[in-house]
Amino acid sequence: MGDRQRGIVLRTGVLLAALTSALVIGHAGSALAHEGEENVPAITDVQEAIAILAEHPGTFPAEEVADHANDKIGDALESEDARGVLLPLVKQAQDAMDADKPDEALTLLERSIGACPGAPVIEPQDAPRRPPALASPCPEVAHILALEGTPVGGSTEAVLLAVGVALILGGLALTRRVR
Amino acid sequence: MSEPTTVEAQPDAGASRWHRMWSAVDERLGLEGLQYPIPEHANKLAYSLGGLTLITFVLMVATGIYLTQYYNPDPTFAHESVRNIITSGSTGKFIRSFHYWGAMAMIVLVGLHLLRVFVSGSFKRPREANWLFGVVLAGITALLFFTGTVMKWDQESLEALEHNIEIGKLLGRFGFWFSPTFGTPLLTRLFVVHIAVLPFLFTIVVAIHLMLVKRLKMAPSPFRKGPEPEPIRPFTKHLAELGALALVLIGILTILAVLAPPPHGPAPIEGLEITKPPWPLLWVYPIEDWVGVAGILWATLAIFLMLFLVPFVDRTPERHPRRRLPMMIAAGVVVVTILGLIVYAAVQPVASHIGMS
Numbered sequence: 001m002g003d004r005q006r007g008i009v010l011r012t013g014v015l016l017a018a019l020t021s022a023l024v025i026g027h028a029g030s031a032l033a034h035e036g037e038e039n040v041p042a043i044t045d046v047q048e049a050i051a052i053l054a055e056h057p058g059t060f061p062a063e064e065v066a067d068h069a070n071d072k073i074g075d076a077l078e079s080e081d082a083r084g085v086l087l088p089l090v091k092q093a094q095d096a097m098d099a100d101k102p103d104e105a106l107t108l109l110e111r112s113i114g115a116c117p118g119a120p121v122i123e124p125q126d127a128p129r130r131p132p133a134l135a136s137p138c139p140e141v142a143h144i145l146a147l148e149g150t151p152v153g154g155s156t157e158a159v160l161l162a163v164g165v166a167l168i169l170g171g172l173a174l175t176r177r178v179r
Numbered sequence: 180m181s182e183p184t185t186v187e188a189q190p191d192a193g194a195s196r197w198h199r200m201w202s203a204v205d206e207r208l209g210l211e212g213l214q215y216p217i218p219e220h221a222n223k224l225a226y227s228l229g230g231l232t233l234i235t236f237v238l239m240v241a242t243g244i245y246l247t248q249y250y251n252p253d254p255t256f257a258h259e260s261v262r263n264i265i266t267s268g269s270t271g272k273f274i275r276s277f278h279y280w281g282a283m284a285m286i287v288l289v290g291l292h293l294l295r296v297f298v299s300g301s302f303k304r305p306r307e308a309n310w311l312f313g314v315v316l317a318g319i320t321a322l323l324f325f326t327g328t329v330m331k332w333d334q335e336s337l338e339a340l341e342h343n344i345e346i347g348k349l350l351g352r353f354g355f356w357f358s359p360t361f362g363t364p365l366l367t368r369l370f371v372v373h374i375a376v377l378p379f380l381f382t383i384v385v386a387i388h389l390m391l392v393k394r395l396k397m398a399p400s401p402f403r404k405g406p407e408p409e410p411i412r413p414f415t416k417h418l419a420e421l422g423a424l425a426l427v428l429i430g431i432l433t434i435l436a437v438l439a440p441p442p443h444g445p446a447p448i449e450g451l452e453i454t455k456p457p458w459p460l461l462w463v464y465p466i467e468d469w470v471g472v473a474g475i476l477w478a479t480l481a482i483f484l485m486l487f488l489v490p491f492v493d494r495t496p497e498r499h500p501r502r503r504l505p506m507m508i509a510a511g512v513v514v515v516t517i518l519g520l521i522v523y524a525a526v527q528p529v530a531s532h533i534g535m536s
Contacts, residue, residue: 005358066210098462146443146444146445147262147265147266147442147443148442148443149439149441149442149443149498150435150440150523151439151440152272152273152276152437152439152440153268153269156273157269157437158434160273160437161434161437161438163430163433164429164430164431164432164433164434164435164437165430166430167426167427167430168426168430168431169430170426171424171425171426171427171428171429172423172425172427173428173518174419174422174423174426175420175423175425175427177422178222178416178420178423179222179420
């Protein structure tokens with residue numbers, strides 16, 4: 001996996017994390033109290049695991065992050081509602097976590113719910129009955145990332161700047177003349 | 180006003196080629212009619228803000244026509260099409276950037292124009308109706324800005340649209356247009372509103388606005404001293420000055436467009452609230468924090484209601500701001516509050532509002 005693709009996946013993870021945070025708040029009763037975990041859809045557990053892995057490195061000790069993520073992965077594997085999730089990939093993610101490879105686990109978790117960068121987020125209630133078909137590898141979708149505003153650049157920039165300055169000076173001179 | 184005179188075309192050997200051509204055109208188009216007298220104070224920058232707003236609108240239409248050639252208003256492709264405009268070459272990048280800065284300039288100019296008309300009491304009898312048309316134009320400008328914000332279809336755009344949909348729900352039956360019952364996606368319908376409906380309405384209302392300015396003449400300046408009558412200038416002189424100021428404006432927009440192109444956010448994901456609106460819309464953000472999405476609706480309605488009520492509340496013939504202190508203080512409080520809210524919102528962390536009661 002190249003650095004660029006890793007970056008894409010991580011950014012998608014961060015966005016998913018924010019969504020999942022909202023879901024966690026919305027379903028705080030069941031998700032945070034650890035009650036009736038088998039009733040929580042696996043897709044929710046997976047999204048929460050993604051959120052934990054993508055959002056919290058550096059915020060909390062690595063062991064704590066791994067424990068939380070492992071809990072969620074375990075919950076996903078035990079969930080009675082596995083709609084929309086490729087459980088074999090979740091299992092692979094669990095193995096990756098055991099091998100201390102959280103980045104690989106994150107990617108596997110994203111793939112388990114068909115979350116290639118740019119893919120729409122699936123709400124648990126909208127999860128398909130069959131797991132999503134995977135596009136492998138994920139398509140190149142650079143356009144989904146944020147693009148910082150950068151100057152026009154090149155010779156065009158110099159020409160346009162010269163035109164801009166000329167227009168300002170010309171306009172000011174004309175204003176004085178017209179008055 | 181004197182009756183228009185019919186000029187018979189007479190060959191004049193002494194006249195220059197330019198004058199002969201001008202006479203020929205004028206005979207057919209009556210351009211001499213533009214030389215009607217206006218007071219000298221109309222040539223000041225403060226009295227050119229409305230004209231500059233109109234010029235900016237024309238620039239927005241011109242750059243917008245270019246952008247529509249490459250923009251795809253389908254939600255699936257909109258983000259990518261904007262990205263292609265930016266990355267495919269310097270022309271698209273520059274035009275989009277110019278469109279962005281032009282929109283900012285239009286918002287600032289229309290705000291300053293409203294403020295100038297208010298401070299100089301130019302809305303007073305018999306110009307109350309024209310003030311109301313001006314407020315409508317400010318509203319259309321705000322809608323053009325908002326719909327333009329949605330067009331770029333990044334995370335910020337989607338969140339703006341989701342707020343819009345929530346407000347539509349608050350409006351009940353009146354918000355039906357924002358519901359998903361139509362066959363065409365809301366983004367596509369907003370695109371039509373942005374490029375056709377609102378520019379059409381703007382053109383119609385601005386035509387009425389200008390017609391009334393001509394019909395009712397320029398309001399006298401409240402700041403003029405002395406008993407002597409104010410000197411008169413032809414309107415064409417005002418047009419010439421406006422053209423010169425437009426060159427300065429285009430120059431500034433060009434430099435901004437080159438040096439400070441706007442960023443383009445990530446592809447939108449539904450259900451997230453992780454961005455803030457652009458600064459002209461930022462003043463409602465803290466209000467949302469306090470009262471939820473409904474705050475956007477009520478705060479916006481309150482501002483426009485206040486603007487509509489101005490000529491009905493400030494009815495004295497007095498125009499000088501010093502002799503209208505209560506109105507000046509009230510307006511000052513509103514302006515400072517809005518600016519304060521913008522600054523406050525800028526330093527506040529991002530918060531989630533949709534779903535707040």
